Amino acid sequence: MTALAGTGTLTRLALRRDRLAIPLWALVTGGLVASGPGSLGGLYDTAAARAELAASMTANSSMRSLYGPVFSDSLGGLVAWRFGTFGAVLAAVASLIVVVRHTREEEETGRQEMLSAGAVGRRAPLTAALLAALAVNAAAALLVLAGLAGQGLAGALALALAIGGTGMVFATVTALAAQLTESARLVRGIAAGVLGLAFVLRAAGDSGDASGDSVLTWLSPVGWAENVRAFAGERWWVLLLIAAAVLAQTLLAYALTARRDVGASFLATRPGPAAGRLTGAGALAWRLQRGSLLGWGLGFLLGGLVFGGMVEGAADLVGDNAKAREIFERMGGQEALTDAFLATMVSLFGMLAALYAVGAVLRAHAEETSGRAEPLLAASLGRLRWAAGHLVPAFAGSAAILALSGLGLALSYGHDAGAVLGASLAQLPAVWTLASVAVLLWGAVPRAAGAAWGAAGLCLALGWIGPALDLPRAVLDLSPYAHLPRLPGGDVARTPLLLLTALAAALTAAGLTALRRRDAQL
Template sequence: MSAFAGTGTLTRLALRRDRLMLPLWALVVGGMVASGAGSLEALYDTPAKRARLAASMTANSSMRSLYGPVFGDSTGALVAWRFATFAAVLAAVMSLVIVVRHTREEEETGRQEMLSAARVGRRAPLTAALLTALVANTAVTLIITAGLSGEGTAGAFALGLAVGGTGMVFATLTAIVAQLTESARLAKGLTAALLGLAFALRAAGDAGGSTAPTWASPIGWAQHVRAFAGERWWVPLLMAGAVAAQGAVAYALSARRDVGMSFLPARPGPASGRIASAGGLAWRLQRAGLLGWTAGFLVAGLVFGGMVEGASDLVGDNEQARRIFERMGGQAGLEDAFLSTMTGLFGMVAALYAVGSVLRLHGEETSQRAEPVLAGAVGRLRWAAGHLVIAFGGAAAPMVAAAAGLTLAYGRDGGPILGAALAQLPAVWVLGGLAVLLHGAFPGAAPAAWGVAGLCLALGWIGPALDLPGAVLNLSPYGHLPKLPGTEMGWAPLLVLTALAGALVAAGLAGLRRRDLLT
């Protein structure tokens, strides 16, 4: 039997399982880049304005660390500068999730062992996972190319290749990590740490004007394709070489281990247990994730805090850009509006932590690890409460860390910034409550909570720039929050959102109490 036997069947199965997630990811990542041309064209509608923006961004080290250098002053080049880095990061995250889902998670749950008993070759599961990632990244490439072709077909295709190629580099890197680790959670965590390191290397190189750290990062490769600014077609070939080399390593490692095993086995626990409650178990399972999110928000707060005083340089005398910041951050001074925008973005990203933490319940059920816990004296509500306390209470820790980073880097009174950060929590809790409702009452639809959180992030991030109507922006709970700092605190929407979150949690727990466990 061929080592690749069954690859087509497994690929079709993976695409069917991800039939909702993959189109959503591709549309969010590709659509974000494709929509950038219209918003930038509206803001900087003359060559002189675009040239001033390019010059000011080149001189601003904080902006270079965040977005990278500006290689041209055309609309297409500014789109590549503004969106290439973050689109590449999102494509990497998408690829990470896909590959772990169809390799290590399948082995961890025992499904891969069952499939391997049929006519499935040894290399078929890994190949199917990588082909699924290839389909997703190809879709992103095509969406970007089609959406920006009006700015120049060659530049649009180059930018699409830069984003999709970065996704495939991290897909094969994830494939290697999945062979080394024994759990899907650890595989995701290690690959995410490598992604963070790649972003940090690129940011350090761009901020300091040194190209060596940038070229050491695949994220830096994406921006150095130089789409719409004298494309470097050999950089996508560099990405293809990295994909081939990493894929070969992943296949070599896969051939040398048994299904379910790893090269870095988990460390044995103590002979006698030290976890005395369901809440203690939940903390043990989720503490590493919470600490990682908190540290990441602190670093991001330091980066954004250093940009606050440069907000005026970013906007200059462009009234349209000023209106966008004020629409996102309120009608206060520009620096307060910038801080309000940043705390709002932190709040939207914190919802991803809350949703992921809540859906850990879903993962514990589907992997059948919840069943032995519930077979004892632990009731369903007490078991769920341990995870929900960490999801909802823990969401405050990253927001406090982000406020601390903003305060330290900006150097002003931290009280208003902390208040602005904590004011985001009711909206975070609403999205977390929706995840509880879906898991408890409609467990088959629980992963849809990711899509809702992603939609709210997209509305808050690009909605004001696209001048979407207020009724559309208010579909997100974040559209009802007071724009702090710089405006008066409005307690009514915070109380209403908190009550809504409580109702969603109560309904979800009622559903969990009445239904059968997932198997």
């Protein structure tokens, strides 16, 4: 039997299991970039308007740190500037999730050991996971190529390869992390930390150097994607750097996976204390969730500090362009551009907080499917008490990280601290609504609990891309965020806040009732 025996079968299994997730991630990533010509072309419909935007963005260090330098004032060049970096980050996130799901999660739950008892080579599971990641990145790249081909085939191909290649760089980073630790949660944390560091390095480099050739930018794979310079005299040789990184990391991951047993890792798990120090189910849940909450909290605080410093430069982003101002007003809901920008950032943090809340709820589902909850529930511990231990960090933790984002925005912006903090916390009813959807799915249909990620992703896509595409109001209203008051600066409408909170409470109660009545369903 060869080391790759069974790869085809495992790949088909992975693609079947992700038959909904892969098209969704590809559509969100590729669709975001492919929508660029339509949205930016409508806003900046003359060469003079595009040149003015490019000049103002080149001079604005805050905007460079967020989007990168503008290398060309053509429509294709502006699309690459505005959407290229975030497209690459989305591709990296999708790759991270797919690889963890089909490597360390399979080992952690014991499914991989059962599969490996058959005619499966040692490197087959890792290869299948990387091929699944390749599928999502290839699909996203094809959408980018199709959407931007009208702006120039060479530039569209360069941007598509840069985004897909960045996704594969982080797929192989995740593959390496999966060899180091026994926990899927820690693998996600390591890979996400590398991605966050890459974004910060690129942002720091671009903030201080408008040419894009800063040393810090070149230390970041996200910066490599930027420096392909699609639609601006393409640097095809940068793609060789991306390919070399993918190849080197793949070979290293293969070498490591051949030297460990299924379920083992190279970083030994630290043994716990001889005498237990946890006083109950709530303490155990907090111990499991605290690392994630700390990471999200620090990220939201830093994000608030960064975006708050950009508020004063928001006017430079739109200049005198009435259509661009209209987009910001539609996203933020206010006529005052500063309030609109703040409302947009607050809404973005609110949508991201839902990802934390859904993940915290589904951590309890993971404890159940892995069998770790069974010994606890076999004792005198009731299901509702056990579930409550995980739901408290989900619901209270989402409030904490939103408060930290509001604090960061207020400290960096320096004005109306109370209004900004209140606007951030006003996102909670929508966050809790999506978290309660996860509770309902987990309690009533545990096999479909992962669909909660789809609901959160749909709301993120509607809130992020929907206003720029001027989608019909009926479509935007599918998201609970569309019913929140646009703060700061607007009137505080209490009715939608109360209704969404009541809906979240009802869905949570229904999910817990279903959980209490059902048997374990893995």
